[in-house]
Amino acid sequence: MRLHTPPPPHRRGRRRAAGLLALLLLAAPATHAATDKLLLTGGVSSIDGAAGGGLTPWAVTGSYGSSGQWGATAFRTTVVTQDHRLQEFGVAVAWNETLELSLAQQDFHTGATGTALGLPGLRLRQDILGLKWQLAGDAVLDSDRAMPALALGVLARQLDAGGLAPTLQALGARRHGVDVYLSATKLLLAQGILVNGTLRATQANQNGLLGFGSSKRSAHSLMPEISLAWLARRDLALGVEWRRKPDNLNPSILGAGLREDDWADVFVAWAPGKHVSITAAWVDLGRIVPAVHPRRQTGAYLSLQVAL
Amino acid sequence: MSAPRQPRLHQPGLRPWLALALAACVAAGLLGGTPAAAQPVTAPATGPEEAALFQALGQREGLGQLADVFVDRLLTDPRIGHFFQGIRPDHLKKQVPDFICLQLGGGCAYDGDSMKQSHADLKISRADFLRLVELLQDSMDARRIPFAVQNQLLARLAPMHRDIIGR
Numbered sequence: 001m002r003l004h005t006p007p008p009p010h011r012r013g014r015r016r017a018a019g020l021l022a023l024l025l026l027a028a029p030a031t032h033a034a035t036d037k038l039l040l041t042g043g044v045s046s047i048d049g050a051a052g053g054g055l056t057p058w059a060v061t062g063s064y065g066s067s068g069q070w071g072a073t074a075f076r077t078t079v080v081t082q083d084h085r086l087q088e089f090g091v092a093v094a095w096n097e098t099l100e101l102s103l104a105q106q107d108f109h110t111g112a113t114g115t116a117l118g119l120p121g122l123r124l125r126q127d128i129l130g131l132k133w134q135l136a137g138d139a140v141l142d143s144d145r146a147m148p149a150l151a152l153g154v155l156a157r158q159l160d161a162g163g164l165a166p167t168l169q170a171l172g173a174r175r176h177g178v179d180v181y182l183s184a185t186k187l188l189l190a191q192g193i194l195v196n197g198t199l200r201a202t203q204a205n206q207n208g209l210l211g212f213g214s215s216k217r218s219a220h221s222l223m224p225e226i227s228l229a230w231l232a233r234r235d236l237a238l239g240v241e242w243r244r245k246p247d248n249l250n251p252s253i254l255g256a257g258l259r260e261d262d263w264a265d266v267f268v269a270w271a272p273g274k275h276v277s278i279t280a281a282w283v284d285l286g287r288i289v290p291a292v293h294p295r296r297q298t299g300a301y302l303s304l305q306v307a308l
Numbered sequence: 309m310s311a312p313r314q315p316r317l318h319q320p321g322l323r324p325w326l327a328l329a330l331a332a333c334v335a336a337g338l339l340g341g342t343p344a345a346a347q348p349v350t351a352p353a354t355g356p357e358e359a360a361l362f363q364a365l366g367q368r369e370g371l372g373q374l375a376d377v378f379v380d381r382l383l384t385d386p387r388i389g390h391f392f393q394g395i396r397p398d399h400l401k402k403q404v405p406d407f408i409c410l411q412l413g414g415g416c417a418y419d420g421d422s423m424k425q426s427h428a429d430l431k432i433s434r435a436d437f438l439r440l441v442e443l444l445q446d447s448m449d450a451r452r453i454p455f456a457v458q459n460q461l462l463a464r465l466a467p468m469h470r471d472i473i474g475r
Contacts, residue, residue, distance in 0.1 A: 034435075036387075036434075036435035036436075036438050036439055037435075037438055038438055038441060038442060038445075066433070066434050066435035066438055067433045067434035067435045067475075068433065068435070069435060097434070140466070141437075141466045141467065141469045142466075142467060143462070143463040143464075143466045143467055144463075144466075144467040145467075189459055189462055189463040189466060190459055190460045190463035190464075191459070192455070192456065192459045231455075231459075232455075233455055234445060234449075234455065
């Protein structure tokens with residue numbers, strides 16, 4: 001009987017995530033509508049929920065909360081490629097331009113890939129809890145110094161792979177994983193150019209959507225990521241990003257069929273005001289399960305962020 | 309959002325910041341440190357880039373027009389206007405462009421205090437400073453100064469946050 005069975009794992013995950021979300025919102029006293037940071041200097045909501053570019057966390061904290069202030073953001077992101085669709089939402093709270101706590105929920109629709117694997121309608125769900133500490137430097141105001149802002153971050157990930165879980169288990173990929181990253185961000189103010197470099201230690205396969213590590217390789221790999229953005233106007237940034245990824249599932253029992261590639265994007269971020277920003281990008285996610293779809297997955301990335 | 313009104317720091321008409329500099333001297337003396345004697349602000353080393361920027365901003369005259377807009381916005385700003393209570397607008401409208409002119413090698417005479425002296429006791433936060441930057445950006449927009457020129461000026465003024473932010 002359905003009524004007596006426990007909720008499926010992804011429902012439990014959702015409930016827990018909803019609880020965390022409520023906690024995050026409670027943690028941010030809404031007494032100050034913090035709007036003191038300069039436009040776009042909190043970045044946008046990255047795909048993992050932490051403030052940054054589209055694919056990479058930066059050494060900035062989300063929201064417009066500055067010294068002694070709280071700020072909060074919420075976002076909704078959709079990525080559509082030839083064969084897949086990722087839907088995501090999340091929230092983040094930031095304090096004092098120092099600490100940021102973020103939560104993101106990803107829902108990946110596998111489309112024809114799921115069907116080809118005998119799992120029609122397969123969706124991969126991932127919850128990502130992030131904590132970022134901006135430990136030194138100033139990305140914006142120290143325009144006479146080379147020293148960038150530095151931030152140390154952790155992303156704790158949990159995957160609900162649905163019907164794919166036994167396959168991932170057979171490949172030796174775990175359902176939990178933790179990324180640790182160090183980001184350095186500098187705004188070259190006179191030129192209006194923002195540079196970010198991130199080093200991420202990760203075990204994630206396809207950013208965690210195919211689990212973490214494999215029976216061949218379970219250790220963390222150190223992966224570089226780079227973002228470059230040009231401030232065309234105060235409210236408009238154009239940029240490019242590149243993010244290297246591990247390739248733990250290649251080779252596997254499917255040969256090179258689970259090979260993965262680096263990610264890249266070209267983005268435009270527009271902030272018509274301090275409460276809303278819209279990011280549109282062209283993304284190249286490389287091959288995703290090339291055993292089924294050998295072509296690269298490229299497409300559109302659209303994200304809406306609201307800030308309190 | 310109504311900021312708490314600060315007590316008046318100066319008598320209207322008195323030379324602004326003088327009382328603050330004096331207070332800083334007294335405080336430094338009380339603490340047994342070297343009295344922070346008011347030192348004249350000297351021009352920093354500048355080159356062709358600063359000269360070009362000074363031209364792009366319309367020299368001293370253009371800076372004066374910018375300061376007219378900027379000071380009006382500062383004094384009436386609900387967030388940080390209270391810091392300027394008791395300072396004559398006319399005085400600021402002369403001091404601000406003189407100071408920027410000096411920083412860009414424009415050869416103006418600036419007879420005010422250094423950034424450190426003039427903001428010593430104001431307990432200006434980073435959030436306050438960022439608001440000031442934003443008001444300057446708004447003022448430059450109003451004066452139709454190109455964004456690239458704005459950023460070059462901001463890049464020369466932003467490091468002063470270390471002398472201005474006091475908490």
